[in-house]
Amino acid sequence: DIQMTQSPSSLSASVGDRVTITCRASQAISNYLAWYQQKPGKVPKLLIYAASTLQSGVPSRFSGSGSGTDFTLTISSLQPEDVAIYYCQKYNSAPLTFGGGTKVGIK
């Protein structure tokens, strides 16, 4: 089975900083990669699918890139409401594995 590895596992940054999270697949998955945001005590929310397509209603400061095995989620200017855990997920074929998550906080 394909494994999904996220890094870092946690980070703290200042408001307005550019934040980058990486997700690596153990085998190529083309662009079948999604990113989710889970705020404390809330249900996960889809941010990006097909590696780089922004889900409707998601702020434009979020962006995704990559293909094959290496993917990134970028927050161009971190806001207080972005405090959350971010997960990547492959969905090209079962099992639809999630990455371990990256906890993003504010300094």
Added chain:
Amino acid sequence: QVQLVESGGGLVKPGGSLRLSCAASGFSFSDYYMSWIRQAPGKGLEWVSYISGSGRTIYYADSVKGRFTISRDNAKNSLFLQMNSLRVEDTAVYYCARERVAIDYWGQGTLVTVSS
């Protein structure tokens, strides 16, 4: 609007069984793959199983294969997860989720606690 409402969670002893249900509304249920995803307390997300719109295609995570059974009733817009031989490590919030391209809608989840 799309709504997914899970039910059936609770406290069960190791080796016991539970059946989770998910009532869907606001979309053409039979047109979509549906998944169950779980999250153990303080842990990350784990995909459990999915079923195609027709019910003919089904997959399970290795951790639940042979113990859990996913099914759906398109006439009643309902998704199910029959969980047998439950283990302590199955303790989690179980989410019902719709797949369009990736998971675009999630239910609020139902808590399953496996403990003696």
